[in-house]
Each structure stands twice: as structure tokens, then as C-alpha cells.
Amino acid sequence: MRDVSIIGIGQTPVGEHWERSLRHLAFDALSAAMRDAGVERADALCVGNMLSGEISGQAHLGALIADFAGLRGIEAVKVEAACASAAAAFRQAYIGVASGLQNIVIALGVEKMTDDVGSRLTAGLASAADADYEVIHGVSFVALNALIMRRYMHEYKVTHEDFAGFAVNAHANGAGNPNAMFQRPISKEAFLRSSMVADPIGLLDASPMADGAAAVILCPTEQAREFTDDAVRIKASALATDSLSIHDRCDPLWLQAAEDSAKQAYRQARVGPEDLDFFELHDAFTVMSALSLEASGFAERGKGTWLARDGQIGLDGKIPITTRGGLKARGHPVGATGLYQIVEAVQQLRGEAGDNQIANARLGMTQNIGGSGATIVTHIFERVDS
Amino acid sequence: MRDVSIIGIGQTPVGEHWERSLRHLAFDALSAAMRDAGVERADALCVGNMLSGEISGQAHLGALIADFAGLRGIEAVKVEAACASAAAAFRQAYIGVASGLQNIVIALGVEKMTDDVGSRLTAGLASAADADYEVIHGVSFVALNALIMRRYMHEYKVTHEDFAGFAVNAHANGAGNPNAMFQRPISKEAFLRSSMVADPIGLLDASPMADGAAAVILCPTEQAREFTDDAVRIKASALATDSLSIHDRCDPLWLQAAEDSAKQAYRQARVGPEDLDFFELHDAFTVMSALSLEASGFAERGKGTWLARDGQIGLDGKIPITTRGGLKARGHPVGATGLYQIVEAVQQLRGEAGDNQIANARLGMTQNIGGSGATIVTHIFERVDS
Numbered sequence: 001m002r003d004v005s006i007i008g009i010g011q012t013p014v015g016e017h018w019e020r021s022l023r024h025l026a027f028d029a030l031s032a033a034m035r036d037a038g039v040e041r042a043d044a045l046c047v048g049n050m051l052s053g054e055i056s057g058q059a060h061l062g063a064l065i066a067d068f069a070g071l072r073g074i075e076a077v078k079v080e081a082a083c084a085s086a087a088a089a090f091r092q093a094y095i096g097v098a099s100g101l102q103n104i105v106i107a108l109g110v111e112k113m114t115d116d117v118g119s120r121l122t123a124g125l126a127s128a129a130d131a132d133y134e135v136i137h138g139v140s141f142v143a144l145n146a147l148i149m150r151r152y153m154h155e156y157k158v159t160h161e162d163f164a165g166f167a168v169n170a171h172a173n174g175a176g177n178p179n180a181m182f183q184r185p186i187s188k189e190a191f192l193r194s195s196m197v198a199d200p201i202g203l204l205d206a207s208p209m210a211d212g213a214a215a216v217i218l219c220p221t222e223q224a225r226e227f228t229d230d231a232v233r234i235k236a237s238a239l240a241t242d243s244l245s246i247h248d249r250c251d252p253l254w255l256q257a258a259e260d261s262a263k264q265a266y267r268q269a270r271v272g273p274e275d276l277d278f279f280e281l282h283d284a285f286t287v288m289s290a291l292s293l294e295a296s297g298f299a300e301r302g303k304g305t306w307l308a309r310d311g312q313i314g315l316d317g318k319i320p321i322t323t324r325g326g327l328k329a330r331g332h333p334v335g336a337t338g339l340y341q342i343v344e345a346v347q348q349l350r351g352e353a354g355d356n357q358i359a360n361a362r363l364g365m366t367q368n369i370g371g372s373g374a375t376i377v378t379h380i381f382e383r384v385d386s
Numbered sequence: 387m388r389d390v391s392i393i394g395i396g397q398t399p400v401g402e403h404w405e406r407s408l409r410h411l412a413f414d415a416l417s418a419a420m421r422d423a424g425v426e427r428a429d430a431l432c433v434g435n436m437l438s439g440e441i442s443g444q445a446h447l448g449a450l451i452a453d454f455a456g457l458r459g460i461e462a463v464k465v466e467a468a469c470a471s472a473a474a475a476f477r478q479a480y481i482g483v484a485s486g487l488q489n490i491v492i493a494l495g496v497e498k499m500t501d502d503v504g505s506r507l508t509a510g511l512a513s514a515a516d517a518d519y520e521v522i523h524g525v526s527f528v529a530l531n532a533l534i535m536r537r538y539m540h541e542y543k544v545t546h547e548d549f550a551g552f553a554v555n556a557h558a559n560g561a562g563n564p565n566a567m568f569q570r571p572i573s574k575e576a577f578l579r580s581s582m583v584a585d586p587i588g589l590l591d592a593s594p595m596a597d598g599a600a601a602v603i604l605c606p607t608e609q610a611r612e613f614t615d616d617a618v619r620i621k622a623s624a625l626a627t628d629s630l631s632i633h634d635r636c637d638p639l640w641l642q643a644a645e646d647s648a649k650q651a652y653r654q655a656r657v658g659p660e661d662l663d664f665f666e667l668h669d670a671f672t673v674m675s676a677l678s679l680e681a682s683g684f685a686e687r688g689k690g691t692w693l694a695r696d697g698q699i700g701l702d703g704k705i706p707i708t709t710r711g712g713l714k715a716r717g718h719p720v721g722a723t724g725l726y727q728i729v730e731a732v733q734q735l736r737g738e739a740g741d742n743q744i745a746n747a748r749l750g751m752t753q754n755i756g757g758s759g760a761t762i763v764t765h766i767f768e769r770v771d772s
Binding site: 131 | 444446452466512516
């Protein structure tokens with residue numbers, strides 16, 4: 001197994017890109033990453049995407065995007081793990097380089113949700129859950145998360161207001177990210193006033209659907225210096241799964257796959273949660289932030305919201321999260337999100353996070369969640385000093 | 387890079403499985419493969435599937451199938467490359483083991499085409515082609531192949547009758563395969579009489595859509611003996627791409643990705659086409675058999691049909707193809723087909739191909755084609771003598 005680093009990053013702004021098709025968004029991110037790395041060819045492309053078949057009538061994105069990006073002929077596949085598709089694709093790219101089989105590999109996440117000509121988006125998102133045992137009852141994906149949040153509030157005696165800190169923090173950080181979908185701070189009052197989506201999930205608990213693409217270039221660490229002085233090492237990579245259906249889990253309030261993948265990642269990197277300078281978690285809904293913090297070892301069970309309440313998740317807090325706006329404010333183009341998280345982690349570690357920069361960030365973690373926790377991919381990244 | 391072998395295989399019969407859901411089919415093949423290998427756990431699962439999102443409203447198959455098969459928690463992802471999804475998933479499994487990261491990995495292909503409650507199958511299959519530049523004109527996937535076949539007949543001065551040998555051979559071999567969808571031989575006359583699907587493609591030029599699942603278990607070759615005396619080595623693995631849209635290719639009658647991946651495979655295995663005992667090719671349509679034979683070095687350009695005409699593709703011919711019925715007679719559950727090919731190759735190399743057995747088969751090749759040739763995955767397998 002070879003040590004692997006990231007030598008280039010690229011992203012499109014997140015938003016409603018009515019003027020750009022899926023392949024154009026992919027190209028924009030991919031070519032930006034290649035320019036950033038200073039590479040003109042690649043051995044392989046791993047594409048993360050969830051919905052292009054359902055929404056855009058387009059499967060086969062590996063070959064399509066490789067060709068459109070001027071890389072016709074190279075190895076290219078799509079990897080899908082619902083909302084965790086991009087981090088899963090990144091992990092396949094990592095394994096390809098680590099194996100010694102490939103040298104320069106592109107990991108790309110792309111989603112074009114506004115292409116939804118057949119009004120299939122709600123059904124498409126629900127396909128992350130169990131079609132035969134959950135969705136058949138008419139439950140949507142946000143409704144499943146509402147059930148989890150209601151249970152969380154009941155079990156741990158917390159209120160809707162206790163989740164406000166996650167949304168306020170995300171929007172505060174989104175204001176500093178030129179690629180974020182929402183770049184305005186929100187107040188706690190606005191959070192409390194926001195209209196209900198699926199009780200108890202309000203509009204400002206939920207991340208927005210969006211279009212976007214993000215990409216990184218990977219190569220063996222020992223070759224990284226040929227391309228850049230700002231390489232970022234992949235110190236740990238882990239993917240774990242759980243049952244799709246929430247009712248099948250031992251504990252509906254515990255993200256077992258987050259615990260499993262985070263523990264594997266800590267072991268690989270030989271660090272603990274206390275060593276991390278920031279944590280890009282998967283705040284598709286505010287309750288997911290709490291569950292992710294708990295299962296990954298940052299808070300005790302039932303006390304994830306305390307970190308938000310006590311101001312520990314801000315840029316100068318104990319464990320900064322969603323430092324560039326997270327899913328909530330940067331936006332959540334589902335199959336691309338995992339790579340936005342990784343691009344943003346690299347920005348922090350390179351010292352390129354602008355207004356959101358964490359002082360002396362050396363070690364950061366990303367966690368991408370598929371469905372309501374059935375696939376969870378955790379990575380740890382480290383700055384390599386020049 | 388570690389040397390990798392296959393230590394177990396499993397498959398369901400191919401056909402219309404109205405009584406089995408997607409997850410049941412997957413379980414049947416996966417558990418059969420695990421029993422065959424004598425393993426009870428695995429480090430990872432790679433699922434090949436094309437259409438479950440569109441047809442069954444179910445994405446996220448990695449975690450779903452791992453859980454349903456009693457392997458909750460293990461690493462699991464889905465890989466998609468249109469009709470080449472299963473061989474692409476197999477290749478990811480191969481890379482995982484070769485890298486040293488994983489020891490026991492399951493590669494599974496599954497497709498449930500009869501779940502098509504929304505009549506989206508024709509649109510779903512067309513998503514293998516270019517949505518913006520081909521499908522938007524109303525062309526279906528079979529119509530795209532009809533255009534290729536018409537051009538082939540015009541350019542190389544061959545007739546529809548010249549393709550008969552491919553279908554007759556496939557059905558003759560399907561008769562010996564208890565898992566084939568069609569187990570009756572057909573005559574050349576029946577081929578010529580068959581009703582037209584998309585001129586010049588007749589019903590007996592085209593492979594049938596179907597349900598099915600096939601799986602294999604991979605492990606490092608040096609550990610294979612612990613599990614079986616019948617391990618089959620993966621001697622070469624290659625995936626190449628081309629443009630999705632046919633009009634964008636330099637030559638619409640040349641499968642560049644077949645040539646590229648076959649040449650890579652020959653180089654890795656240090657063999658040539660003349661050394662192979664059989665070739666499981668991707669006969670989705672008869673013309674694809676001819677193009678695959680030509681681009682992979684078995685026939686000169688425009689002379690692929692000659693091999694069929696001259697009786698060279700039968701079990702005792704120069705290069706036996708579709709030895710268990712191929713896509714034409716075994717059936718073509720799209721995202722599973724690549725693993726059916728691999729399971730059948732292993733059967734031949736183990737001497738378990740029953741009525742279809744090729745005497746002393748030592749070296750075989752499989753080739754799985756996505757779309758009309760945009761992703762092509764070629765593998766070479768070798769019998770390991772006990």
C-alpha cells in the first residue's frame with residue numbers, strides 16, 4: 001500500500017445552474033482541479049453521483065465525463081452509495097493509487113438536481129432508503145429524518161431550539177465561502193421562526209438541494225512534490241455500512257457506521273477526536289450533526305447539541321464543524337457533497353479558507369453519510385509541511 | 387500488487403423472477419458463492435447494477451445487500467458503468483484485494499428488470515447512451531445498435547444471414563446451461579424468419595432482458611489454497627472507455643475501448659488471442675459479437691462474421707464464444723451480465739461446464755461492454771493446477 005496525497009482541487013459554486021448541464025459542471029470542477037495540480041493526463045476517473053439516471057436520464061457518467069473532459073479512453077467508472085457517493089468514489093480513487101495500479105487519479109462528485117424534468121426528485125432521494133420496507137409506506141427522505149429527530153428530542157429531552165446552533169454556525173461560515181449557495185448569516189430567531197418542512201424539521205434544519213461538482217487529484221505521496229508544495233496527505237480512509245431501514249437498527253439514535261468508520265480512521269491515523277483541528281460532518285439535517293458528533297467520539301450520547309449550545313463548533317471552538325458552510329449553507333448536491341467536504345478540508349489544510357480559515361489547521365476529518373446512516377465514509381487528512 | 391484468485395462462484399437462473407425481489411436474487415447468488423468458497427465473512431462487497439434506481443426506486447445497493455446477506459457493517463458500494471457495471475464492480479473488487487487493503491471481497495452483479503412498474507425500462511436502457519446528443523432524438527438503445535449493424539452490412543458487404551451463426555451458436559450452448567433463460571437450440575431458418583425489432587436487428591439478433599444475479603469471491607492467490615483446490619487466477623484486468631455517442635467516434639465500426647482493454651489484458655497476461663481457449667464476449671446484439679472479435683484481435687476488420695460462418699466459434703472451434711449461451715440465450719440482466727460471464731469462465735476453467743465443457747480449458751477471456759462500446763472491461767483468467 002502506497003501513501004497517497006491530494007495535489008489539486010476544483011469546485012463549481014453550489015446553486016441552481018440552469019445554464020450548465022451535468023457534464024459542464026463536471027468539466028468545470030475537473031479541469032479546475034487538473035489546473036490546480038498542474039497535470040494534463042490521468043490514469044483513471046472515479047465519479048460519485050446518485051441521481052443522474054433518475055433525474056437526467058443519463059447513466060454511464062464515467063465514460064461520459066472522461067470523454068467530455070478531453071480524457072477519452074482512460075479508465076472511468078461511477079460509484080454510488082446514495083448521499084455518500086462522492087466520498088465512496090474518492091475512496092475507490094484512493095485505493096487505486098494506494099494499490100500501485102494507478103498514479104494520477106481524479107475523484108469527482110457531481111449532481112444536477114435542477115434537471116428534474118419528470119418531478120422524480122423526491123422519489124429519487126427516497127431511493128437512498130429502503131424501497132420495500134420504508135418508502136412503500138409513503139415516507140419521504142425528510143420525513144424519515146423527522147422521525148429520527150422527534151425520537152432524539154423525546155429520548156434526550158432536548159428542544160428544537162437546542163439544534164439552532166448547528167444552522168446558525170453553518171450559515172455564519174457560509175457567509176465566508178464564495179462557493180456557498182447561501183452566503184448570509186441567520187439568527188437564532190430566524191431559525192425558530194422558519195416554516196415547518198416535516199415536524200420537527202424546519203426549513204432551517206434542512207440542507208437545500210442544489211447543483212454542483214467538486215473534484216480532487218490524487219497521486220502517490222512520494223511523487224506529490226513534483227506537482228505542488230501544498231500536498232495534503234490522506235492519513236485515513238474508511239467506509240462502513242449499516243441497515244438502510246431505521247427500524248432494523250439496534251438503536252435508531254446511534255450511527256453505528258459512523259462509529260465504525262471513525263474508529264477505523266482514528267486507528268489508521270493513530271489519532272483521536274481530540275487531535276483534530278476541524279470536522280467536516282454531514283449536516284443534511286441538524287439532527288444528523290448531533291448524531292455524527294456523538295458516534296464519532298466528540299460528544300457523549302445525547303449531548304451532541306451541547307457542543308453547539310456552548311459555542312464549541314465555531315471556527316475558534318473546540319471542534320470547528322461545517323467550516324465552509326456545510327450542507328446547510330454551502331448546499332447539498334447529494335452525489336457531490338462528499339467531495340465538497342474534501343475540497344474544503346484541503347483548503348483549510350493549505351491555509352486557503354479565506355474568512356473561514358482555522359489558525360494552524362494541521363489535521364482534519366470529513367464524514368459523508370449515505371441515506372439515514374447506512375453508508376458512512378470517514379477520511380482524515382494532514383497538511384504536509386514543505 | 388498482490389496476485390488475486392477467484393475461490394467461489396454463485397448464480398441464479400436467468401429469467402423472469404416475479405417471485406423474487408432484487409435483494410433476494412442478490413442474496414441467492416452471494417450466499418451460493420460464499421458456500422462454494424467456504425467463507426462466512428468478507429471484508430467488502432462491490433455491487434454491479436445499472437437500473438435499480440430507475441426501475442425499482444432503490445439506490446444504495448451496497449449497504450442494502452450487505453445487510454440483507456447477513457454482512458451488516460462491512461464496506462460495500464455500487465459501481466455503475468451501464469451494461470458493463472458488473473465487470474467494473476469485479477475490477478474494483480480485484481483492485482481492493484490486489485492493493486493489500488482487503489482479503490476476502492465479494493463481487494456481485496444483480497439486475498431486476500421485471501420490476502419495471504413505471505414503464506421506464508426502455509428509457510433506463512437508453513441512459514447508457516448520450517442523453518443530450520443521442521437519446522434526445524428519440525432513438526432507443528436497440529435502434530442505436532441497428533444503425534451500427536446497418537452500417538456494418540453496408541461497409542463490409544455482409545448480409546443479415548451472415549450473422550446467423552452467432553445466434554445459432556449461442557442458443558446451441560444455452561441448451562447445455564441449466565441457468566440459461568433459453569435452453570432450446572434454434573435453426574438458421576428460425577433466425578432468418580424472426581420478426582424485426584429495429585431493422586436490421588431481428589428478435590434473434592437481440593439478447594433478452596431478464597432478472598438475475600451472479601457473484602464471485604476473490605482473495606489473494608497465496609491464500610486461495612486454504613479455501614479450495616480449484617482456484618482460478620485473475621491473470622489480467624483492464625477497463626477502457628470511449629465516447630458514449632457513436633457519431634463522436636473516429637470509426638463507428640471499431641470498438642476502440644475493446645482494442646485498448648484487450649491489448650492491456652494481453653500485455654498483462656503475456657498472451658495473445660491465439661493462446662485463449664475461449665472468449666466470453668458481450669453479444670447483446672449479433673453485430674456486437676463481430677465487432678468484439680475484430681477489435682480484440684480474433685478476426686480482421688470486417689471479417690468477424692466469417693468466424694461464425696466457418697464454424698470457428700463452437701465449443702471445438704478455433705475460438706469458442708458464448709460457451710454457456712452468452713447474452714443471447716443465457717439472457718442479459720444488464721448490470722449482472724459481466725459477472726455471469728466471469729462465473730461461466732470459472733466453470734470452464736474448473737471443468738464444471740457440463741455439456742458445454744471445452745476440453746482442457748486453461749486460459750479464458752471475458753469482455754463486458756457498456757453502452758454501444760463506451761466502457762469495455764476485459765479480463766483473462768487461468769486455471770491454477772492443484
